[in-house]
Amino acid sequence: MSFHEVDCHWFEVSGALTAPIHPRHRVGLPALQCGCRAFPLRQPVSWSMEEFPLIAARPGRQVSAAFGYGGVDGVPDCRDGVTPIGAGTMARAVGAARRSGGHTQGVQVMEMPKPGPAHQKLELFAGDWSGEEKMHPSEWDPQGGTATASMNSRVVCDGFYVAGDYEQRRDGAVTFRGHSVLGIDPQSQEVVLHWFDSMGMGVNEFRGKFQGDKIALSFQSPMGWHRVSYDFGEKNAMRFRMDMSADQKQWKTMLEGVYRKKA
Structure with missing residues (x-):
């Protein structure tokens, strides 16, 4: 019998395991x-x-x-x-x-934890969103261009997480899909974003903290530093930017988007 390695990520209503257990x-x-x-x-x-x-x-x-x-x-x-x-x-x-x-x-039996203000802040991400994106020229997309995108994000696990599904379209065809899980690290109180997508490269774990209604989350990979920024300063709008850097000093913008929440 042959065996294969499987990567498993578990999120639950206790909110205790915001980072995945890698079995x-x-x-x-x-x-x-x-x-x-x-x-x-x-x-x-x-x-x-x-x-x-x-x-x-x-x-x-x-x-x-x-x-x-x-x-x-x-x-x-x-x-x-x-x-x-x-x-x-x-x-x-x-x-x-x-x-x-x-x-x-x-x-x-311990008393089950309850979501706090930090978890409630994550609800800014919840809703049905759609908008336009601009891809800047890069090694992955030399020409750059524009796209439309939609996201459906909902509060899950009794308020501890926000899970979302993302879809990008170019020239009428779906070109990219992603799935996100946002939670709070109980020790550091950082926002933790786990990102999975149709590139199939495994999970990316971004971390950061809110500054008012803005948040920037980053993680390091063999390709360098990645940063995603969200701005909820305008009602029912979300401004997004994705940047990359080799040293966290000079950043190159890869993608920008503005999305509106459906009523």
Whole structure:
């Protein structure tokens, strides 16, 4: 049986995992086996049942957790001696704990986080947008030109994220598609933009902070620094610019766009 590497990104209503867990996934018939990269816990946490230990951690320790889905329930593919359990088993344990006021059979249930003002600020991106774009000449587009674009962005995961789908058209044909997920890093309070597109080059992770109704987010790749800027200063309008730089000192504008939100 042959196996292939799969990149998986998980976002949830707790808002705790704004950066994706990059698992090592082995895909083959008939099951998907997932081994998630460990992530640090700042506080001691113990989620367990007598016969189903899930996570046992000390402050700062690297731990792994396993969640079995469908045919992979019970596959021993995690580290630190953590026993994989089914999603149904975990849901039953958590439900029982909540019904009993927070504790039962060794399960500890923490109060779920709630979105804050930083998450609410992300709602500026939500809505149906359309507009025109100008591509500046570059090594990817020597002639440059114009295009039309549309974006549908919506609040997801109970207010913790804004997910969007983007489509660019030139001469009446779709030339580029993208998908974005915006969230807040709980530690740094930075806005984090995860970007996936039809170039198929993997996920890009941009970071930045709002300055009023403007925000610039950047990330570094082997090609240099990339920066995307959004300006919501005009009601129901979004001005966008994408720049690149080799040293973060001299920037070259690659694309500019102005989009209007549908009523």
